[in-house]
Amino acid sequence: MSDARTVSFGEALRFWLKLGFISFGGPAGQIAVMHRELVEQRRWISERRFLHALNYCMLLPGPEAQQLATYIGWLLHRTWGGIAAGVLFVLPSLLLLVGLSWAYLVYGHVGWVAGVLYGIKPAVAAIVVQAVWRIGGKVLRSPRQAPWLWAMAIGSFVAIAVLGLPFPLVVLSALALGWLGGRFAPAQFLAGSGHASAKAAAAPAAPALIDDHTPTPAHARFSRGRLLRVLLLGGVLWALPMAALLAWQGAQGVLPTMGVFFTQAALLTFGGAYAVLPYVYQGAVVHHGWLSGPQMIDGLALGETTPGPLIMVVAFVGFLGGWHTEVLGPETRFWGAALAATVVTWFTFLPSFVFILAGGPLVESTHGQMHFIAPLTGITAAVVGVIASLGVFFLAHIAWPVPGGPADFAALAIAALAALALVCFKLGVIPVIAACGALGVLLKATGWAA
Template sequence: MTIPAPPGTVSLSQAFRFWLKLGFISFGGPAGQIAMMHAELVEKRRWISEQRFLHALNYCMLLPGPEATQLAVYIGWLMHRMRGGIIAGVLFVLPSLLILIALSWIYLAFGHVGLVAGILYGIKPAVVAIVLAAAWRIGSRTLKNGWLIAIATTAFLSISLLHLPFPFIVLAAALLGLLGGRIAPAIFKIGGGHPASRSHARFGPALIDDDTPTPAHALFSWGKLIGLTVFGIALGAAVWGVLAAIFGVATPMTQMGWFFTKAAMLTFGGAYAVLPYVYQGGVETYQWLSAAQMIDGLALGETTPGPLIMIVAFVGFVGGWTKAIFGPDSLLIAGTLGACVATFFTFLPSFIFILAGGPLVESTRDNIRLTAPLTAISAAVVGVIVSLAVFFAEHVFRLSLTLAQWDFAAIAIAAAACIALFRFKIGTIKLLLACAIAGLVVSYFPWQS
């Protein structure tokens, strides 16, 4: 078989068009997005070899934050320096932000219209099934022995029954992993794989191939690491300072800036893992939105392209709208600003991690002392995600939280969604579309009135 020639040089404008397209079609959560990037960049376009692709993915999996977004930033940075990374990351997120702003406005302005309510009625049970599937997917890859299962169980009980804050659970798991990595390192070795093709598969030579030398801008330098880290922190502090100067320190916009920065640093294990923390802050602490709105926001987030952590844009939009920071006549402007603030502070750390720390973290990714705490965190994340599914189920399946009145139609939709996900491996978009139709049909029956 004739091996095709390597592709020609990829211009920044070509990369711009690809990342913009990807931003609009990247459905399916992180697994689907990573698989889509692999199919496009490794198999079809051959911009990067599979080994280099997995090398970058391994790095992103070790970091807090949305790994698919960070992988896009990494590949863009590797190909076109810092501006390429910024373009890739921004275009991966921007379409989702714009779509969620529009959907959030429709939800708040017309959420009680029968058509919209019926669609949401069907989507919310599907979200319960999707969250359970996420727990199963992460758990099957992470919980390789009884000790890790025990960590997951403890995390579930800690957040569900003891109502311990999510950061405390993450810190406790990290310390346990740090200790375990020294005493019993075999227990905390990372297992599993990534959603890509087999490593020995050949797709022809790539523009950035296995033996392509590391470009000069990707070589490690303490000066670049410190300089870019300081610049990123200063940028975040400057934006927060502007918000504080305009609105005041103890106001929703400045509170969102600090809160979502902390949330970004805790996003080990994907968006589902940090949602309990976002719920605790957004619903209980700051009261930007209600518990029911939080569930609706996740349902809307599942229907849009881009990273699932983009639910923070919905939280920010509802918070700005609810608090009416510009008065009752400018709710859309307030909501839009809240969504943008939440998105900026959530994703800024991811850009700093990739652009500043890529070369350093790559060189240490096989060090058990580094990976053991992250393995323990991943185990705890499984328990946290299960607790999230229980929380959603309680609010979606019960007609009254004070009485034992169950919504059997919603339970039936969720059960069918679980069968579709676990047994038939149906895609997220098809599942949500089918459940939305089911919700419309059921919502017009007499017993739903």
């Protein structure tokens, strides 16, 4: 560590639990929250170490924000620190979605609930806009200083938003261009800050607990034996629950089928939740019939407006599948559905823990090496464009909820106010979401909202 300060395991646990309840806005918003809390305010990790870890997580299948939390928790407090950070990032979302899924099935559409959702959706779009500003400002200097990075950010936006190219292709292209950039324009690919640089120069930040030049801790150094142990344990933690489910229900049972299906989904989620949703829709709705198409869309709305990774929509899918198939019998439908949601969550997130705990030491060994930094910086620049495309998608969705219909100016006004509050007035995510939800209820009640 860079100085005498330490972070106790208990203090870290309290923060990771808090993060699990405030991590709204999908991966973009969650990464922005972690950056604000861990880099800017608490100074647990430096800018460059944060971005180095983020770039690795962006390469992996699975929820990058949850993997980033796991990575930083592992750096701070070894394996149990990473497990605690990753679990607490997901657990509040799982509990909330189980409760909301039950309320959705039992009580249906309630007026005030529709109003809350109406107000929160524009707030989510504003959180994404804030994330573009924060992360883009940390990576992109002025276009004159870093034209290559700006071109990659704009190119990735066009590739995703206009051409509809797959995210893995965008990432691999950014990786290749970053490697070339590191050879021919290395100064552009050094981790730096954009619109934050002036502030940094005027008021240098205090040293971070894990700073740019902090030596890699002993537990984070690569060991072949440790790598094999992590892979073996990950395999056991997958195989034992699957064996129990197969012994209970057989190969055609609902829960073993869900376990296999969502393991496959976890290994295909390059590009985040939106990249894998078509796969989940095709399997869960069309092939297995665990829920209907409209229910899948409603589940996505719930996933967007609850904390935790957006891929947690799979818990909603599992809950409805367990409810409709009555896995524990008709008299215990809730507990059967909750069990199905838990099984789905386990098999979806287990690979993420293995990726971080197995690959983390390899990533730490590349810290500060230009031939690794440049490709990963290129990915970060491309991710800025991808997040911007997500923001445009959200804004278009709230502006025209019915394609071809009239514009919803009330929703756009909420999004503008939320963005102003977040970017200009630096208000917290929770107060902004709460205010937008209350405003949505008011507008629905008075007839001002569609």
